[in-house]
Amino acid sequence: MMTHIGQKPHQCSFCDKTFSQKCDLMRHFRTHTGEKPYQCSQCHKAFSRNGGLTYHMRTHTGEKPYQCSHCNKAFSQDSPLKLHMRIHTGEKPYPCNQCALAFAGKGNLIKHMRTHTGEKPYQCSHCDKAFSQNSHLKNHIRIHTGEKVKPYHCNQCDGAFSVKSELTTHLRTHTGEKPYQCCHCDKAFSQNSNLIIHLRIHTGEKPYKCNQCDRVFSQKCDLMRHLMRHTGEKPYQCSQCDKVFLQKCDLMRHLRTHTKEKPYQC
Secondary structure, eight states: OOOOTTOOOEEOSSSSOEESSHHHHHHHHHHHHOOOOEEOSSSSOEESSHHHHHHHHHHHHOOOOEEOSSSSOEESSHHHHHHHHHHHHOOOOEEOSSSSOEESSHHHHHHHHHHHHOOOOEEOSSSSOEESSHHHHHHHHHHHHOOOSSOEEOSSSSOEESSHHHHHHHHHHHHOOOOEEOSSSSOEESSHHHHHHHHHHHHOOOOEEOSSSSOEESSHHHHHHHHHHHHOOOOEEOSSSSOEESSHHHHHHHHHHHHOOOOOOO
16 A cells, blocks of 8 residues: 555554554564564574564674774674764763763763762672672672682683673783774774773863862873862872872882982983
8 A cells, every 4th residue: 555755554553653664563563562583593582573683693603794994893783883983983972961971872871870870770689789780790690609700711811800891801912902093193092991081182071070179181080189189188108107198109209218219310
């Protein structure tokens, strides 16, 4: 049956949604019935849409047809590539309404918001502990199950890690791989977080604001160091005398008065 532009003659009998084509209605029906007619031939997973099966099959084949044009990263789906591209462009369309931070992905904003709300939706089934992130819960559960707290071992050194992504990042210290390329200059980084910090040199972004004065900073560690000037905290204590210092470099300089070390030769 022909339909005019804007017409949606096919109504869902379960809800108020309407569709211009019958095939779209039939696909929508599966959200109500739970039917999953597309079965994976490699495992027991099934999907309500053919596209879902297509994406899933790539976990078996390892196919990654979506290639980043800025670096050598590739993805099995289009949506992770779009999110990854924001690393290079610096785009952060998801701002926090509680502070000055903004995020490339909605999921990262949701995680961040929990630092303001204190929400901990991931509850341990063995004890009363709860966590703001699922990865933290998984790591905690290993205490109860007896599984190694750091099951991911480096095959190049003695390093061991609690999550696989940490091992992946660590391995780059051995391989020298730097997949995160700056789109403004020729610098590249082994970690996404280091690229984000570097990009602020180009953008001038300073998201960390002091709540005691008007100073702003591009890195959180700089803000924390600055806050100590307001609080008077001096965390670096000399092991030879009672002197304390705000910064580690000041402590190291002071220690030379005890050791008589003179590292700067004329």
